[in-house]
Amino acid sequence: MTQPCISVWIPGDQLLPDHPALQAAATLTDRAHIRVLLVESTQRLTKLPYQRKKLVLLLSAMRHYAEELRAAGYTVDYRQAESAGAGLRAHVAAWQPQRLFTMATAEYRGRILQQRLARLLGAPVTVLPNTQFLTGRYNPYPQPRNKVVLEHFYRAQRRYWGLLLDAQGEPLGGAWNFDRENRRPLPRTGLAIPSPLRFAPDALTQQVMKDVASLPNGVGRVDGFDLGVTRQDAEAAFDDFLRHRLANFGPYEDAMSQHSAVLFHSLLSPYMNIGLLDPLTMARRAEQAYHAGQAPLASVEGFIRQIVGWREYIYWQYWQQMPGLLHANGWRHTRPLPGFFWSGATEMKCLHQVIERVITLGYSHHIERLMVICNFCMLAGIDPAAVNAWFLTCYVDAYEWVVTPNVIGMGLNADGGQTATKPYIASANYIHKMSDYCTGCRFNPKVRTGADACPFNVLY
Template identity: 45%
Template sequence: MTARLVLVLGDQLSEGLSALAAADKARDVVVMAEVTDETGYVPHHPKKIALVLSAMRHFAASLRDDGWTVAYSQLNDGKNSGSITGELLRRAQEYDTSEVIATRPGEWRLIEALDEMPLTVRQLADDRFIATLDEFDGWAKGRKELRMEYFYRDMRRKTGLMMEDGAPAGGKWNYDHDNRKPAEADMLRSAPMQFTPDEITEEVLSLVERRFDNNFGTLRPFHFAVTRGQALRALDHFVKHLLEGFGDYQDAMLTGDPFVNHSLLSPYLNLGLLGPLEVCRRVEQAWKEGAAPINAAEGYIRQIIGWREYVRGIYFREGPDYTARNILRHDRKLPWMYWGGETKMACMADAIGQTRDEGYAHHIQRLMVTGNFALLAGIDPAQVHEWYLSVYVDAYEWVEAPNVIGMSQWADGGIIASKPYVSSGNYINKMSDYCKGCGYSVKQKTGAGSCPFNTLYWQFLDRHRQRFEGNHRMGMVFRTWDKMDAERRAEVLETAEAFLARMDAGQVV
């Protein structure tokens, strides 16, 4: 019987992958390929490239140990065609077959590329998620608003996580109100678990140093988990040492502390080294044992079975054109500071600096600092989307695009967020220590030395008034703007325009 090819992509490193489950270990050939199309379709952070390639090589070794035949193409192989489809065609000729089994990719461009191949490609559902895409579409059908909170409650009921006799534990579905405390610097706080690169990882790091030395981002030191065993140790470390304070401080930002109480498990979840249910059950177990408060456990579980599942549903429901949405018609170019250029804004410098060094920033840094600024400044959402996809180690389009196009930039017109996530400098000052060391004054409302977030906030609302003044959640904000005297409003707008003009001219802002 002719062998079939079994495609395993770099973010499908799961032993229970549907393509592997449908294959015959005795006759089929697993195809894994490091290709320039995937390392270069955006300028990925060097740490992300190294993480994916090392994890792929380790996973391929584990498959071989388990008895699979693996046709593996390394990036520097002389015969490497440079694309996933090209490598499938090459292996099809090598093994004299025309059949491919694949788990559906997490990006439309790869789904469409596989659909157009001159081979028989069977794309199976990716069942590593809690909700199927049909389930999500069924939930969304007929709803005027697709609010994550209601979807999340259905996922709690489906999984039984933190449920007691059909009701949410503690009597509430959501403890977010308790999760907004600013953090203080703590030299004794644990950090996410780090791992020493082995021989395989060192070989990959050397490759990445040679080939991607011009990409934005610092490659070394490199401490990510690259195997399932290491990822499980990282999960255990988070639950034991950081989960207890996760709820309280999940929105907090501290200069020089890139992780606070965050787990840094999203890269391993999105690679497939960890499963969402096993992570959530481990967190739930800690809560049941009294090792974590209810607001910490619920808040963490909500991010995975609520938000992560929800944005995946949105991405596939909205279709391939989702990343091109731009309902606010923003067209400003992404400023150079996003690529490490100098800035006097301490919050932007810290969030972007740690992004450069770690390939990571937590959700509030992404949403309320870099994302907030991009939205207020009117930056083209396609450029913002490409930046986020490029610079974060956990970024894959199915999860990144809805977070950026929908939640962060409101470019989808409110499918995800009922109002734009914009704020003045007051929010950043409340949730961080950034403002203490900033070149601008968060207390100053206008003038050259005022916090740019203060004036850009009002300018954004003023230029989009027609769209947002009827929003029931924003009426009070517009009433506050209207109560300012005309001279004050003019001064605010003049300060904002002057700042944007300096930024557009390439000056340090």
């Protein structure tokens, strides 16, 4: 009997090892009859003048993934097309599959396309549920009647997945949350900060760097690209974090420094967001590190809260609030984004340092995103949509499902308080306490009026 020819479309941020669509196709035919489609969509890649290092990461990871699939015996149809839809149409015209499998995208627009796919292609299409997120495997609040807050959401995830629980199902250490122990500034001396693992670009990545450098618009430069681009790289980066930075992750989670962008953070969101690392595996490995005595509970709990708490909660909020979230503007802020956001040319040293870093690396850690950039934008009354677009454009880990609830919901409190119960705003006092930015700044963090007054104080 002839085997049916089945197609599988894998969007570029779903580079999963056992992609559900591949597994579904394998129930109907053998590998030799599965055609895997990956599309580099010009429209998608140039929708905004994206951070060039993000494009290198995404395209190189997609091209490496295609190689991985070929080595595993699949036929890969790797296309550059005007749009995902155009790539899909061309694929179907070329291969005439009897059926196409795909997995629901993390983002709203992708799902709209997937809903219309069968009509667009004139072929049977199966869209499988998204498994990249724990919330896709277990949703604690499928139809919430009351307001859901992070803490409840997080506890439900911990209970369901059995993370950091004792034999009675209660939280290890007698508390769900050790945040109070996790708010230390860096000591002036005596604490070595290990650099995260860097990866030298291989020939394929170097080709991608050339391709991206030739794009007319973009933030930053491709030079100095040193992120991993394969699952093995991402796992090595995770191991490096567990070994060298997890133990101090908790206490210095909120600290900021002009000497180090990453400090004790993991720098793993770029990999997680394209499917190279699995959140549950990461949480379990962090838990094992605690049981092996490699890191204290406050650090491990803090890290697990980010992964199974905040990250999942943010994804959940995105799907609760879309598509309205994109235009939410609860405080009716309308000021344009200042021009220095594209250059870092401001006398405010904290903003200068963080923005320059974002332009160069595509990265700043959470507190800098929240308490420097968004704090300023909230206090200055900047239009939330403009801030959202800036984050989407500039960061290596930026995707709409994660940027929009974090910026419009958490950072700017513009969603009517659905994501965060209160606005995250602070005067210079907070930045002065948690960072070394104020040293040498032209403004004085302790002054509230007059020419030397820190703008954060004046606006606050």
